[in-house]
Amino acid sequence: METPGPTDVLHLTVDGVGVEVPDDGGTLLDVLRDRIGIRSVKDGCSPQGQCGCCTVLVDGQARVSCVTPARRVSGRTVTTLDGLDPEVRTAWAEAFCATGGSQCGFCTPGIVVRFAGLRAGADHTGIPDRDRAARALHAHLCRCTGWQTVLEAWEAYGSAPPVDSDRGPATRRATLEGRTSQAVGPEVVLGRGGFAADTVPEGSLVAVPDGRGGWAMGDTPAAARQVAGKVPGRRTPAAAIPPLDVPDGDWDAEIRTSWVEPAYLETDASWCVPGGEPASPLANGGAFGAKLGSEAPAAARSLANEHECPVVVLVSREDSVLTGAKRPPVAGGARADGTGRLRVVRTPGIVEAVAAIAPGLNVEEVDVPGPPTSANLRAAGWAEAVVLLTGSGAMAPGQPVVSPEGAEATAVVDHDAIRVTVRCGEPLDEVVLRSYCIGAAHMAWSWITSEGLSVDDDGVVHDLTVRSFGIVRATETPTITVEVLADDGLPVNGSDAVFAAVAAATWCHRGCSPELPTG
Numbered sequence: 001m002e003t004p005g006p007t008d009v010l011h012l013t014v015d016g017v018g019v020e021v022p023d024d025g026g027t028l029l030d031v032l033r034d035r036i037g038i039r040s041v042k043d044g045c046s047p048q049g050q051c052g053c054c055t056v057l058v059d060g061q062a063r064v065s066c067v068t069p070a071r072r073v074s075g076r077t078v079t080t081l082d083g084l085d086p087e088v089r090t091a092w093a094e095a096f097c098a099t100g101g102s103q104c105g106f107c108t109p110g111i112v113v114r115f116a117g118l119r120a121g122a123d124h125t126g127i128p129d130r131d132r133a134a135r136a137l138h139a140h141l142c143r144c145t146g147w148q149t150v151l152e153a154w155e156a157y158g159s160a161p162p163v164d165s166d167r168g169p170a171t172r173r174a175t176l177e178g179r180t181s182q183a184v185g186p187e188v189v190l191g192r193g194g195f196a197a198d199t200v201p202e203g204s205l206v207a208v209p210d211g212r213g214g215w216a217m218g219d220t221p222a223a224a225r226q227v228a229g230k231v232p233g234r235r236t237p238a239a240a241i242p243p244l245d246v247p248d249g250d251w252d253a254e255i256r257t258s259w260v261e262p263a264y265l266e267t268d269a270s271w272c273v274p275g276g277e278p279a280s281p282l283a284n285g286g287a288f289g290a291k292l293g294s295e296a297p298a299a300a301r302s303l304a305n306e307h308e309c310p311v312v313v314l315v316s317r318e319d320s321v322l323t324g325a326k327r328p329p330v331a332g333g334a335r336a337d338g339t340g341r342l343r344v345v346r347t348p349g350i351v352e353a354v355a356a357i358a359p360g361l362n363v364e365e366v367d368v369p370g371p372p373t374s375a376n377l378r379a380a381g382w383a384e385a386v387v388l389l390t391g392s393g394a395m396a397p398g399q400p401v402v403s404p405e406g407a408e409a410t411a412v413v414d415h416d417a418i419r420v421t422v423r424c425g426e427p428l429d430e431v432v433l434r435s436y437c438i439g440a441a442h443m444a445w446s447w448i449t450s451e452g453l454s455v456d457d458d459g460v461v462h463d464l465t466v467r468s469f470g471i472v473r474a475t476e477t478p479t480i481t482v483e484v485l486a487d488d489g490l491p492v493n494g495s496d497a498v499f500a501a502v503a504a505a506t507w508c509h510r511g512c513s514p515e516l517p518t519g
Contacts, residue, residue, distance in 0.1 A: 010074040014038070015083025021070065026222055028065035028073055029054045032080065034220045039198040040081040040109045040191040041065060043221070044141070044265045045317040047232050050466035052140030053265060055110035056080050060121060062114045064139065081109040081190060084116055091158050092116065093186035098160035100435025101153035103144035103174070104284050105188035106195065106265040111140055115154055130155060137474040141466050143263050143287075146442025147474035149435050170429035177436035177495045179289060180282045184432060193284030196269040196296075197314060204271060204310035207303050209319045215303060221314055230316060235468035240452030242515055243368045244331035247341040251333030253391035255507075257384065257516045258452040259370060259461070260327040261469045262290035262377060267320040270296035271312035272304040289376035293325055318464045325374035326453070330384045334361065334392035342385065349375035356404045358385035360394075369459025378443065379403070383500035387448075390504035391512040401501040408485075409497035411441070411505040418445060418478050418502055423485040424494025430484050433494060437482045440495035444502035446472040449510065450517050470517060 008023045014036060021035045029046055032038045032054075042053035049067035056065050057079040081089065092112045095101070102108040118136055133154040134147070142150060153160075164170075167184050174182040183193060191198075206224040210216040218224030242256035264287030272278040278297035296313045303311040315323075328347040334340030338360035344350050346365040353375050354363050375381055382404065389395045400408045407424035418441050427433050451470040454462045463469065482498075510518040 010070055012073055012075065013077045015078070015080055023071050023074075026070050028056070028063070028068040028070050028078065030220070030222050031070045032056070032065060032078070034222065038080050038082060042106055042109060042191065042195075042266070043197070044106065044267065045466050048317060048465050050141070051107070051265060052114070053107050053110045055113050055139070057113060057117045060117060062117045062139070079113070081113050084113070088116055089190065090186070091160070092153070093189040094160040094163055095153040095156040095158075096150075096189040097163045097184075097186060098156050098431070099149045099152035100431045100438075101145060101149040102189045103178070103182075103435060103439065104265065105191060105193040107140060107142045108189050109191035111137070111142070111150060112189070114139065115157070119157070131475075134474040141263070141265060141471065143265055143443075143471070144439050145435060146439040146480065147477050148438050148442070148480055151474065170432045173428040173432045173491065174436070176491060176493050177433070179493065183284055188284060195266050195283040196271055196279040196281055197266070197312065199279065200271045200312045201273060201310040204312045205303075205307060207299065207311055207313045208316060209323075215299065215313070217307075224314070225316070230318075232318070235465045236454045236462035238454040238456075238462060240454050240463070240517070242331060243329050243345065243370060243455065244343045244366060246331045246333050246514070247343060247364070249333050249341060250335070251340065252336050252393055253388055253512055254333045254514045255384070255388050255391065255516065256331040256514060257327075257329050259329055259455050260447060260451050261321060261453055261463075262287055262324065262326070263466070263469050263471060264288070264290055267317055268294045268296040268315040268324070269313065270294070270300040271310060272297070272300040273310045274304050274308050276304070277301075288378045289374065290325055292376045293372070293374060317466065321453075321461055321464050322371065325372045325377065326370075327377050327380055328373035328375070330381075332361065332388055334388045334394060336393035338389060338394035340388065340392070342388070344381065345370065345373050347373040347375050347380075350381040353381035353404075354385045357382040358389055361385055361388075369457065370455050371459065371461055378440070379496045379500050383444075383496075383503055386500040387504045387507050391507060395504070397505065397508050401497050401504065403493070403497040403500070405492040407492050407494045407497040409494065409501040411498070411501035413445075413478075413502065413505040413509040416478060418480045418505075420481065420498055420502065421483045421485055422494045422498055423487045424497070425487050425489040425491035427484050427487075428491050433484055434482045436495040437498045438480045440499040441480045441482075441502045442472065442477055444499045445478065445506050446470070448503050448506040448516060448518060450519070452517050
């Protein structure tokens with residue numbers, strides 16, 4: 001096929017409809033979102049091509065659209081989630097709802113498209129098995145679910161029951177676990193969770209960080225990024241080194257942690273009209289507390305008022321890593337009697353978080369160069385204390401971990417599986433609760449064994465790509481079982497207790513290595 005010239009028009013078929021778009025050198029993602037307005041195709045990392053949220057089918061084959069030049073698909077057929085057969089979409093939505101395979105829903109449309117293509121292309125070999133589906137997920141990132149319920153949705157396709165119309169209990173449980181308003185249902189699976197970047201008023205200007213503390217503006221995300229001179233982030237070969245030293249002392253256990261990226265899929269976004277209130281960047285999920293300090297809403301309001309028109313602020317993956325809140329690194333030692341010292345990068349609220357669970361630990365805040373940190377991240381501070389106390393013998397392996405809210409969780413970790421129990425008041429919806437607990441278990445396993453960011457002596461993060469965060473993939477995740485213990489008490493968040501319990505059990509299983517990640 002002849003490559004179109006720079007002034008040519010591209011002809012392609014999108015979801016069964018012929019379209020013409022200018023060949024301006026953009027990507028297929030630019031065409032689908034900004035030219036045609038298809039919102040089920042998400043931008044989680046462009047132009048890295050590593051999160052899978054923008055996956056579409058090109059002539060039936062899965063492609064990551066943010067790294068696919070639009071001119072390469074001229075004359076070809078592109079299918080997004082919206083272009084799948086309605087019965088196929090419904091069946092996938094029912095499968096994901098039945099297993100709890102979608103929480104925030106940002107990554108799910110791309111996964112559904114890949115799964116649909118995998119099944120449709122398997123006629124000559126038979127339906128691919130679960131292992132093949134897991135390998136297909138290497139092209140994706142899901143931070144919420146921990147993969148297992150996604151693979152269960154793969155297996156449930158075509159046999160899942162219709163979604164219950166009464167979603168009140170499920171929504172309430174999801175809101176408790178996500179700590180922000182959250183929807184549950186088919187619309188979430190299909191990418192309609194109300195993300196700020198998907199609800200932008202027509203004609204809005206786009207603002208992106210310019211790298212100098214200000215904002216670059218354009219009519220489209222691509223135009224704004226060109227003004228800003230954005231260069232795709234890279235992964236550094238430098239190791240993630242814990243920034244703090246363990247205090248001197250006669251300790252039964254010691255631990256040092258490094259900077260850890262929350263890695264939420266929908267990067268910070270907010271829009272505002274002049275004189276209005278900005279759209280929330282939390283959308284459907286809230287990133288487990290990582291977005292509570294986002295600068296996007298204030299910037300959107302200020303820019304909308306300044307330019308006297310609607311403005312959407314979009315933070316790139318690289319910028320979210322450079323400026324977004326991280327889990328605060330710690331270094332400490334503890335004795336079997338529960339006493340000890342814990343140094344932590346200065347973070348508002350972190351001393352109180354540790355004291356609520358481990359009053360015997362003397363907490364010392366330390367100023368070090370580095371990215372921002374937050375005590376709002378999942379169990380920040382007190383989970384580290386539980387890990388350290390378990391390693392020292394102050395807490396017995398398998399002992400129930402009690403969260404500040406009163407939820408209880410236990411965890412047993414071996415080479416093949418992670419086994420969890422949780423008690424957190426009335427379950428409300430066991431599918432949703434189980435999903436969040438599995439996701440928390442995966443997040444804890446991944447944190448202890450694999451996650452960390454390389455940060456230099458000046459405090460600058462150098463691991464800027466999705467695959468550099470160290471998040472454990474679907475094929476590398478142990479099987480996770482969750483037993484929800486009967487409780488008719490007031491429902492509270494249970495997944496944070498699971499996170500702490502699994503982190504402690506994983507650390508002990510890995511030999512209580514003094515430095516995280518253990519590898």
